Amino acid sequence: MPEFSLPPQYDASSVESALYQRWLEAGVFTAHVDSPKKPYVIVIPPPNVTAVLHMGHGLNDTLQDAIIRFERMRGRETLWLPGTDHAGIATQNVVEKLVAAEGKTRFDLGREAFVQRVADFVSQTGAVILDQLKTIGCSCDWSRTRYTLSPELSRAVREVFVRLWEEGLIYRGHRVIHWCPRCLTALSDEEAEFHETSGNLYYIHYPLADGSGQVTVATTRPETLLGDTAIIVHPKDPRGARYIGKRALLPLTGVEIPILADESVDQEFGTGFVKVTPAHDANDFEVGVRHHLEMPLVMTEDGKMGDSGKREAGSGKRVPPELEGLDRFEARKKIVKMLEAQGLLAKVESHQHAVRRCYRCDSIVEPRLSDQWFVKMKPLAEPALEAFRKGEVRFVPERWETTYVQWLEGIRDWNISRQLWWGHRIPVFTCTKCKHQWADRVDPTRCPKCGGPVTQDPDVLDTWFSSCLWPFSTLGWPDQTPDLEHFYPGHTLVTAPEILFFWVARMIMSGIHVMKKVPFHTVYLHGTVRDTKHRKMSKSLGNGIDPLDVVRLYGADALRWTAIAGVSIGSDLILDNEDLEATFAPGRGFANKIWNIGRFILSQLPDQVIPVETLPRSSLTVEDRWILSRSQTSITSVTEKMAAFRLDEAAKDAYEFVWGDLADWYIEASKPRLARNDATAQSILAYCFDIALRLLHPIVPFITEELWGKLPGRRNGELLAAAEWPAPNQGLIDSGAIDDPAVRRRPVDSGAWDDFARFVQRVIIGIRAIRATYQVPSNEVLKFDVVDGSKLPIQLLTNSRDLVRRLAGAELELGCSRGAKNIAGIGQTLGDGSLVKVPLEGKIDLDAGCKRVLKDMDRLEKQLAALSARLANQQFMSNAPPEVIDRERVKETTWTAQLGLLRQQRATLGCA
RNA sequence: GGGCGAAUAGCUCAGCUGGUUCAGAGCGCCUGCCUUACACGCAGGAUGUCGGGGGUUCGAAUCCCUCUUCGCCCACCA
Numbered sequence: 001m002p003e004f005s006l007p008p009q010y011d012a013s014s015v016e017s018a019l020y021q022r023w024l025e026a027g028v029f030t031a032h033v034d035s036p037k038k039p040y041v042i043v044i045p046p047p048n049v050t051a052v053l054h055m056g057h058g059l060n061d062t063l064q065d066a067i068i069r070f071e072r073m074r075g076r077e078t079l080w081l082p083g084t085d086h087a088g089i090a091t092q093n094v095v096e097k098l099v100a101a102e103g104k105t106r107f108d109l110g111r112e113a114f115v116q117r118v119a120d121f122v123s124q125t126g127a128v129i130l131d132q133l134k135t136i137g138c139s140c141d142w143s144r145t146r147y148t149l150s151p152e153l154s155r156a157v158r159e160v161f162v163r164l165w166e167e168g169l170i171y172r173g174h175r176v177i178h179w180c181p182r183c184l185t186a187l188s189d190e191e192a193e194f195h196e197t198s199g200n201l202y203y204i205h206y207p208l209a210d211g212s213g214q215v216t217v218a219t220t221r222p223e224t225l226l227g228d229t230a231i232i233v234h235p236k237d238p239r240g241a242r243y244i245g246k247r248a249l250l251p252l253t254g255v256e257i258p259i260l261a262d263e264s265v266d267q268e269f270g271t272g273f274v275k276v277t278p279a280h281d282a283n284d285f286e287v288g289v290r291h292h293l294e295m296p297l298v299m300t301e302d303g304k305m306g307d308s309g310k311r312e313a314g315s316g317k318r319v320p321p322e323l324e325g326l327d328r329f330e331a332r333k334k335i336v337k338m339l340e341a342q343g344l345l346a347k348v349e350s351h352q353h354a355v356r357r358c359y360r361c362d363s364i365v366e367p368r369l370s371d372q373w374f375v376k377m378k379p380l381a382e383p384a385l386e387a388f389r390k391g392e393v394r395f396v397p398e399r400w401e402t403t404y405v406q407w408l409e410g411i412r413d414w415n416i417s418r419q420l421w422w423g424h425r426i427p428v429f430t431c432t433k434c435k436h437q438w439a440d441r442v443d444p445t446r447c448p449k450c451g452g453p454v455t456q457d458p459d460v461l462d463t464w465f466s467s468c469l470w471p472f473s474t475l476g477w478p479d480q481t482p483d484l485e486h487f488y489p490g491h492t493l494v495t496a497p498e499i500l501f502f503w504v505a506r507m508i509m510s511g512i513h514v515m516k517k518v519p520f521h522t523v524y525l526h527g528t529v530r531d532t533k534h535r536k537m538s539k540s541l542g543n544g545i546d547p548l549d550v551v552r553l554y555g556a557d558a559l560r561w562t563a564i565a566g567v568s569i570g571s572d573l574i575l576d577n578e579d580l581e582a583t584f585a586p587g588r589g590f591a592n593k594i595w596n597i598g599r600f601i602l603s604q605l606p607d608q609v610i611p612v613e614t615l616p617r618s619s620l621t622v623e624d625r626w627i628l629s630r631s632q633t634s635i636t637s638v639t640e641k642m643a644a645f646r647l648d649e650a651a652k653d654a655y656e657f658v659w660g661d662l663a664d665w666y667i668e669a670s671k672p673r674l675a676r677n678d679a680t681a682q683s684i685l686a687y688c689f690d691i692a693l694r695l696l697h698p699i700v701p702f703i704t705e706e707l708w709g710k711l712p713g714r715r716n717g718e719l720l721a722a723a724e725w726p727a728p729n730q731g732l733i734d735s736g737a738i739d740d741p742a743v744r745r746r747p748v749d750s751g752a753w754d755d756f757a758r759f760v761q762r763v764i765i766g767i768r769a770i771r772a773t774y775q776v777p778s779n780e781v782l783k784f785d786v787v788d789g790s791k792l793p794i795q796l797l798t799n800s801r802d803l804v805r806r807l808a809g810a811e812l813e814l815g816c817s818r819g820a821k822n823i824a825g826i827g828q829t830l831g832d833g834s835l836v837k838v839p840l841e842g843k844i845d846l847d848a849g850c851k852r853v854l855k856d857m858d859r860l861e862k863q864l865a866a867l868s869a870r871l872a873n874q875q876f877m878s879n880a881p882p883e884v885i886d887r888e889r890v891k892e893t894t895w896t897a898q899l900g901l902l903r904q905q906r907a908t909l910g911c912a
Numbered sequence: 913g914g915g916c917g918a919a920u921a922g923c924u925c926a927g928c929u930g931g932u933u934c935a936g937a938g939c940g941c942c943u944g945c946c947u948u949a950c951a952c953g954c955a956g957g958a959u960g961u962c963g964g965g966g967g968u969u970c971g972a973a974u975c976c977c978u979c980u981u982c983g984c985c986c987a988c989c990a
Contacts, residue, residue, distance in 0.1 A: 008950060194987085201990085219990060269989045276990090283988045354987085399916065403985065406915075410986085497985080532923080534983070565938090566924075571917085572983090574924060582923080582939055589938095589952040600949030648926080652937075667949080765956095772944070772956040875970040884931050884971095891932080 006602075010595035012555025012588075016702045020134055023705075028072075028722040029139045031079035033482040040076035041490030041520075042068055043471050044140065045503070046148065048087035049122045050094045053132035055529040055537050056496065058547040059573055062563040063526055063647065064494045065138045069698035070642045071491075072139070073725035079487050080139060081474050083146035084126055088423035088463035089183055089191075089360050095121050095422075111421050118422045136547060136556045137701045139721065144483070146474040148466040149424070156473035157424045157466045158441060160514060165428075165439035169376045170416075176278075176285040177415050179368035180358040181303030181328075185419040186372050188462060189412060190501050192356040192365045199353060203271065203346035204339055206231060209247040209256050216346050218270030220353060221280075222339070223305065223332040225250060226318050227298035228257055230276040232287060235261035237272050251344045252335065253320060260291055279369035295369055303366055305331045328366070373417040373426060373459070380509040381408045392518045393508060396645050397570040400497060400525050407501050416462045423460030430455055468506035471519035493520045496528060524645055527572035534574065545577045554584040557700035561587030564699050565651040590655065591703040594696070597663050598707035601689050604674045605682055605712050612687040613729055619680055622796060623803065626756035627666040630657060631688050635726045638695045651699045658692035665761065669803050686712060694726045759793040759830055760800050766826025767808035770838050773852045774824060775845040782810040782838055785817035788897060789834025810838065822908050824849065825901040833894055835901050850911035857902045864895050 023029060031039070042064050047057060064080060072078040095118045096106055106114040130145065146153060164170045178192035179185070202222045205214045215231060231248055233240030243259045250257055264287060265274050278288025278295040288295050296318045300306040305323045323331050339345040356365040385408050387393055388401070395401045417426060429444055430437045433452025447454055466473070475484040489511065495504060504523055511519035530536055531543040538544060550559045562584055567573040576583050612628065620628075634657040641650035666688065673681040690711060693704040697720050708720040767784060776782065786794050797804060797812045805811055817823055820839035830836070840849075870876050871888055 006949095009952070010950095194985095217990080221990085264988085266989045274990055281988085281990075283990075286988080353989085402915075406986075500985090528984090530983095568926065571925085576924080579923095579939095585952065586938055589950095592952045593950065596950035596953085598949085603949075644928095646928090649928095652926080656937095663949085664954085668954090768955060769957090775944085778945075778947080778955095870971080873970060877970080879970045880931070887932070 006595075006599050008596065008599070010555075010592045010703065012557060012591065012702065013552060015706050016135070016137075016551075016556055019702050019705050020137065023139065023719065023721050024142070026719055026722065028719055029080070029141050030143055031077055031141050031487065033486040035077040037075055037077035039079060039487055040068070040071040040492075041079045041081070041487045042492050042494065043081045043474060043490055043520075044083060045493075045495045045499070046083045046085040046146075046467065046470065047129045048090055049084045049126040049129075049147075050087060050091050051129050053129055053136075053547050054539075055545050055547055055573075055575065057129070057133070058136060058550075058559060059526060059529055059563045059567075060494060060496065061133055061138050062136060062560045063524070065136075065701075066560070066564055066647055066698040067492060067494065067524075067642075067645070069139055069701060069721065070725065072721070073694065073697065073723060075724065078139075079141055079144070079490075081144050081146065081487075082130055082133070082138075082140035082142065083470075083474060084130065084148070085467055086122070086147065086149035086423065086463065088418060088420055088460060089185065090463075091118060091122065092420050092422040093183065093360055106421065115421050132548065135551050136559060139701075144474070146470075148463075148470070148473075152476070153466065153469075153473045154424055156469055156477050157461065158427050159478045160469055160510065161424075161427055161461070161465075162439045162441050163514070164375060169379060170439070171374055171376065172371055173374040173413065173415070174369070174371050176280070176282040176367045176369050177372055178356060178365045179301070179370065180361065180363055181299075181301065181366050182361045182363040183358060183420070184301055186368075186370060186415055186417060187358060187365065188415050188464075191359045191462075193359050194354040195357050197353060197355040199351050199355070201270070201349045201351035202336060202339075203348070204251065204275075205344045205346055206248040206251060206257075206273075206275075207344075208243075209249050212246075215243055215248060215259065215273045216271045217273045217275040219275055220351060221332065222335050223328050224277040224280045224298065225275060225335070226253065226305070226320075226323070227277040227279050227296050228255075228275045229278055229288065229293040229295065230257050230291060231259045232262035232265055232274050232276055233259065233272055234263060234265040234267050237265070237267050239272050243273075251339055251342065253318065255318070258291075262287055262290065281367050285369060297369060299328055299366060299368070301368075303328045303363075372415045373428070373457075374413040374415055377411045377413050377509075380513055381411045383512045384408055384505065384509045387508065387512055387518050392521065394522055396522060396524045399570075400500065400523070403497075403500065404505060407505060414462075416465050417457075417459040418462055419458075420460050423463060424466055426457040426459050426461055428457040430457070464502050464506060467503055468510045469514070471507055471511055472515050477514070488515060488519070489517045490520045492522045492524055494524045494526065497525045498528070500525065522645075525570060527567060527570055529573045529575060532574060532576045532578075534572070537575070537577070543577050545575055545580065545583075550580065550584055553580065554588040555591055555702070557591045557702050558584045558587030561590055561651070561700055564647045565655070566648070568648050569646060587700075590659070591700060593659055593663065594693075594700070594703050594707065597658065597667070597689065598710070600667065601685050602707075602710055605686055606677075607712050609686045609712055610679055610683040612683050615680055615683060621803075622756045622760060622800060623666060623669045624680065624684055627661060627684060627688055630661045631691050632728050634695060635691060635728055639725070642698065647699070651696075654692065654695040654699070658689075658696065662688050662692060668807060672802060672806065691726050693720060694723060697721070697723075755792075755796055759796045760803065762830060763793075763797060763826065763836055764804055764808040766836060767804075767810045767838060770824045770826065770840075771809065773845075774840055774849050776840070778809065780809070781805070782808075782840075783813045783816045784810050785814060785837045785839070786812065786830075786834050787817065787837060789830060789832045792832060793830050793834045822849075823901075823905055825898070825905060833897060835897055837901070846909060849909050850906070853902055853905045853909060853911060857899065857906065860895060860899050860902065864892070864899060867892055867895065 044064065045060060068078050068080040099106060099109065099117065109117065133140065178187040178189065180187055199220050201218050201220055203216050203218050204222060204225065205216050207214045217231060228250055233244060244261045246259050247256050248259055264283065265272065276284045276287050276293065278284045278293050279297045297308040298305060298318050300308045305319050305326045305328065307317050307319050323334065326334065336345060357363060358365055385405060388405065395404060428437060428439050431447035431450060431452045431454050434447060434450040436447055436449045444454055446452060471490055472484060472488050475481060475488055477484055493504065507519050511517060528536055535541055535543060547559055563573065634653060637653045638650045641653065670681040670685065693708045697704040701721065705720045708714060767782065786797065794814065801812060817837035817839050820841060822840045824838045824840050826836040867888060871892060877885065
C-alpha cells in the first residue's frame, strides 16, 4: 500500500496549493443559477484594493469560509462572492504619498493624470489580496469577482444616485461638516472618529463695545475667535441679564459682535458665556441660523488661518495679517500669547475632551461650513428598523441589535460628497447658462432645458455609497440578471462591528430601498484581532502577525484552527505576536494528529470495507458500539453548533471525537483486531474517520481533503469539498433518539456509551492511575477484582478482557482481592456501587501510595459531609426535583463504599 | 454623560435556559514512557476562595443589586 510511504510529519506547505488547485479545477466553488439546490449566499466584505492580507482578514475570511463550506456540504448551492473595494479616500492617500515621494502633488499632475495614476496602481495591487485569500483556503466563486469601481458596478452606483435624486432624497446642504484639512475633503459623521484628548480650556475676556466692562468666555479652540459673530448666554442666567443686547469687541481684531440670549447654553459649564463661530462649529452654526448671524470662514481648506470664501460667502476680512497663513495650531499658540499680552486671557485650565479625527489620516478634523450633497436618511432608516422589528434581519451575537436600533433611530443625514478625485464622480450636472441642475444616468452634452453647455459636479461619492450596494450591484443590478434573480437576497453577512454603521446598516437600508428586500437575514459580527496587551493588531503598532508567515510556518489549517477554535462567538481574538509557537502550534499539532490517524487507518484498510449499517449488531463489541454511538452524537452536536454559528464549539466537539475518542480509545482498542484483519473493526474505523473528516472539513479543509481522497472507495478523484455533510446513520441509532431533545445528550445505540464509558474506560483509567501512583513497572501484569456491585460490570469486563489487559496491563480475576494484604482501589466507583480492587503485594511504593490514599480520603470525606448535610436538609428534600435527590442518594451510597475501600487501604498500607 | 461587553488554573479562553460532563480545555509546568500512526506523540499528575461585597434560592461560576478594574461603542458641554 502506498500509504506506508507517507511521512510521519504532515507537511502542509507541500500539499496545500495543489489541493487548492484541484478545487479550482473541479469548479466546486462556482455557483450555478440553474441548480435545483436552494442557494446560500455570502458576499465578502470587499477588502480595499490597497490592502494586503492581515490577521483581521484571516479571522473574517476563515469564518466565512467555514460557514460556506458547511452549507455547501449540507447541500446548498453556495455562492461566496469575492471582490475588492476601490476605497476612495484610502487609496487616493496611498497614491498621493507615492506622488509626494516624487516631489509632486496631485494638483501638479492634474485630475485626469492623477486618476490614471491611481488606476494603474490599482491594476497592480488590486488583486493581490484576493490571491492571498486562496492561500488560506477561501472557497470564493472567483468567476464572480467584482470591484466597486468597475464599469458594471459604477453603473449601479449611478442608477441608485439618480433614483434617490428623483425621489428627492438627495439634496445640497449648506452647513458645518467635518473637514479633513490633510485629505482636503469633507467626511461623514462616521468617518470623523472621536478620540479622547487632553487639551486646555482657555478663558478669554471680550471687552464690551461701550467700555462698560467685559464678558469672559471659555473655549478649547481660541483660534476660532476670529470667526466669532456673537456671544450667547442663557436667557435665564442671572449673570447674563445685564449684558444681553450689548455688544462686545472681538479681541485682536476689534470687530463688534452682539451678545444674545440663547437657550442652548449650558449654564453649568465654563462662564455661562459662549463665543459663537458659526462657520467652524456645528452648534454655533445652528445658533447662527437662529439669529441670522454672519458666518465668516477664517481658515483655508488646508487648515491655515485665512479668510476663505471660496465656497461660502464670508463677510470681509477677519484674519489679521500677522496670523494669515499660520497653521491652525500654531495660530492657537500665537493667539493665546497675544491675548495674554493684552491682558485678555483670564486663565487656562486643562481639559479632557473628545476630538474628532479623520479615520484615514488621523488629522484633527476641522468643522467647516460648506456646501455638500446629502442623503435624507430618515425615510431609509424607518424601513430598516421595521425590517429588524419584523425579524427579517438578526444579529449574532444579539447584543448588537440595540446598537443597530439606536443608531438608526438617531440617524442624521449622510454627507456623501467628497472633494477627492478617486471614486465615482457625482452625476449631477449644471447648465452654465440657465443654471438648471439635474442628475443624469448618462453624461449629457447640453442642457435639456435650454441647450446650454453643462458642467459636472467635481466631487466624488463617499466610498461607502458604492459599498452599501454590494449585495446586489455585484449580481448585475440594475439589470434583472439570472444571478440577481437567484442569489438575492443573500443569507449571512460576516464582518467586524467596526463597520456596522459604515456598511452593514447602510446595506440593509439600500437593499430594502432598491431591492425591496433585506440583503441578508443574519449579520454575524465577530471580534477584533488583538495582541496580548489587548491592543488592536496594526501595521503602525508593529504588533501584527502576517498570516502568510503563519501559513508558511504552520500551514493554513493551523491558522484557521486558531481563528475558529481560539475564540468564542463575537469575542476578540487575542494572539501572541511574540510567541507564534504557542499561538499556532496547537493547530499544526492537530493537523499532524489527523495526518497520523489517517496514516494508520490507511495502512490498515483493505480496498473495500463493509458498510457499517450492514454489520450485524451481535458482532459488535462494546467499544464498537460506543464509538459508533459517539460518531452519531458528534454528527448531531457539530451540525447543531455549526448551524448556530458556534464554530468554536463545533470545532472542539469534532476535535474531541477524532482525537479523544477515535484515536486515543478506539484505535488503541482495536489494534489487535486490526492485526487479524477484523472486517468489523476495519469497517467501523473507516466509517468513523470518514465522518470525522467531513465534520472537520469546514474548519481545516486542506488536511481533511488530502486524507479523504485516500480512503477506500474514494480514490476516484471525488472531492471532500463537494461531498455531503454527514447525517445520523439510521442503521446505527435507536429510532427517534437523535431527534429527541430529551435524549440529545444521552448515548444512542442501547446505552453503549454508558457501558463502555462507565465501566470499561473507567476501570482502565483507574488502573493506569494506580500503576503510575505506585510505580508499578510497565511490564508487570496486575490482577484486579470487582466487588459489591451488579453483574453488569463483571460481564462487560469479562467480555473486554483482552482490551483491559492491553490498555491497562491488568487481568480481571474475581476473588483475587480476598485476603490480599495491600490493596489499591481505583479512584472512582463504577456508578452501580461496584468497587475495583487491585492487590499490590510486593509492588507498592508505600509513601506514594499513602500520600495518594490520604489525599483521596480527605477529598471524599469533605464531599460526603456536604452531601449528607444536603440530604438531611428538610427543605432540599421537599424542594429539589426527585431525580436530583435520587442522584444524590446514589452518590452517597457509592461514595460511602469508596470511602470504606480507602480506609481499608490506609490500614493495609499502614499509613500514618 | 449614556449604552454595551469582559473579569474563571502562570497564559489564552470554554462553561447555553441555576443541581455528575460544574470547577473544564489548549499552551506552559512535573513524573514515566521512542508501547513500529503520531515525541507536533502516549500515559499519569499539580495548580483556581470562578474580581470584591451583598441578595434571591433547599442549592449560584451560572439569576438580581452594588462596588472595583479593564475594554468597546455612542454623545453638539463650548
